[in-house]
Each structure stands twice: as C-alpha cells, then as structure tokens.
Amino acid sequence: MIYHIPWINMPVRAVLGIWHQLSKKEIPELAKCSVLMRERSKVEETIYSMQQAGAGSLQVISDFDMTLTRFAYNGKRMPTTHNILDNRLLINEACAKRMRELMNTYYPIEIDTNRSAEEKLPLMVEWWTKVHKLLIQQKIRKDMLGMAVKESNAMLRDGYKQFFDRLSENQVPLLIFSAGVGDVLEEVIRQNHVFHPNVHVISNYMDFDHTGVLRSFQGQLIHTFNKREGALSQAAGLRQLKGRSNVLLLGDSLGDLTMADGVSEPKNILTIGFLNDQVEERKESYINSFDIVLVNDETLDVPNSILRYITSSRNK
Ligand code: TMP
Ligand code: MG
8 A cells, every 4th residue: 555645755756866757757858868957856856846736836938039939940040030020021131231240240249158148238238229220210011020920931949839739728828038029929929820828928029100110119128138127027017927936947048047037936947948059168057057958959849848747637
C-alpha cells in the first residue's frame, strides 16, 4: 500500500535525488543537447511545483521578435516586425536603405556582451527614435500593413500552433511584450490564426490620422532594454494576470528578463532564453541569466513540452 503524505512529497523527491526524472521521462525534450541549464535540479523542481499548482496559477510572458518568430530559415535571417515594414508598398528605397544602415550600426551594440545594459540603453533609444521618425515621414498607410505581412518571410517558430492553442484551451493568459511594432505583430499572429482571446500585446503601436496615415507612435517608447518600466506600468495593471503567481518567461535578449518585474507576489518564475546569434560569445552570460537556454533551436518544442507537463493533470 502506498501512503500519500503531501508535505513529505517534495523533500523526499529532493533528498532521494530523483530529480532529473522529468528530463528522463516526463519532459524528454529537456535532455536534448541544444538545451543548456545552470541548475537542472532547480529547473525540474520549479516545473514540478508549477505543475502541482496547475494551469490556473500560470501566466506566460513572451517577447516576440526572434522568440516567437524564427531567427533564420534555410540559413537566411527572418524579418523582425520592423523589418517587415521594409516593403515598397510602405516605404521608399532611400528609407529602407537608411533603416538597414541603422540596423547594421545598432544591432551589434544590442547584442554586444562587452557593454552593460545601462550603456546600451541611450543607444537603443537613439535607434528606435530614428527609425520611428523615418517611418512617420513615409506616411505609411494602415490598410497596407496586412499586405506587407503577407508578402514578408516572417515565420512563427515551429510548434507555434500547439503553443498558442494549448494556452488558449487552458485559459492561460499569454502576454506578448515586444519592442517591435504592435500593429505588425498583431497582423502576423492574426494571419497565422492564433490571435486567441487570451493573448495580450504590449508593444509600440502606430497612431494613424483619420485618413489612415501614420502620424506618430502611441505612448512611451518600448525598446529592448526598458521592458521593466512597461512591465511595472502596463503589464502589472492587467486584470487577467491577477492571482497567477507562476510565470513562464520566454525571450531572446537579456533585456527580456525584466518582463516579469510587474508580476505581483510571484511564486515561481521559469525563464527560457533563445540564443540565436553569436552563440559562443554569449553562451556564458545566457546560462548565468536564463534558467534554460536553447541554442540555435528554431522550434517551440521545449516550451511546448513544459506546458504540456504543467497543464497535465496533477498528482501523478
Ligand atoms: P522584440 O522586443 O519583439 O524582440 O523586438 C525588438 C527587436 O527589434 C530587437 O531585437 C531589434 C529589432 N529591431 C529591428 O529589427 N529593426 C529596427 O529598426 C529596430 C528599431 C529594432
Ligand atoms: Mg526579441
């Protein structure tokens, strides 16, 4: 006969050293060689505890560009939401050229491991401000955005449908927190048929005049290194997230780690980082910062397998 003593359950599992069972049995995706972890047992303990609390205690906070979308396909870089706007329906050649020059100047700074976030911050403001100014000058038409997304190569990561559908079916809120362009982001998820009611987007939204022409960007600028401010002022106010103290956070930039700073009284926060670029240079800092690091993984297989486990029935 097996006696279930709930309070002894966790310590006994730990004391007996049978952690790693999750990687071996329940979530074999965690054993893939592209999955790196600083402390595997802590990750397993957190996932186990999130599963015990159930889907009702969970919220997912995710970055968008290069986290929910693919970084590359067949060796070719995929566009970010800003890059999707590089379409002659929306902007002219000179503007596209200038945006690419800015990208070549500032993107290496964004991912530079030798500079601190404080050092990068004003430079990111500079990049975003210059780009938004250029876009406003182009008098972009709202009704052309859908066509630009259709004509782009933008791709959500493999397994996206399962990811979005599972969260929707389990009524788990998905907060997408993006320094990209909100209107484009929404169009990408809408065209992929996954813009479910549980999805909430915090991003840079365009402001159009009464004729549907871009005239400014709404609200405070969000860039890669000020997500904390948005998390505290905007995400924290979302009614749907109240009482959900377990957080699965997905990102591809170290700046994404602050996206959960608005969560009140968090119990467990599990962070997953996609390491897409400059892998060798950034591996160490990613392992030290994210709980799970996915190296050159263009799929959502690992988040999906964790979500499958967390949303499965309790007390197995
Ligand atoms: P994210 O927060 O959804 O990842 O979006 C931010 C990304 O957008 C960031 O990694 C840099 C990228 N970006 C461009 O690709 N082009 C641009 O012009 C700007 C301003 C940002
Ligand atoms: Mg990103």
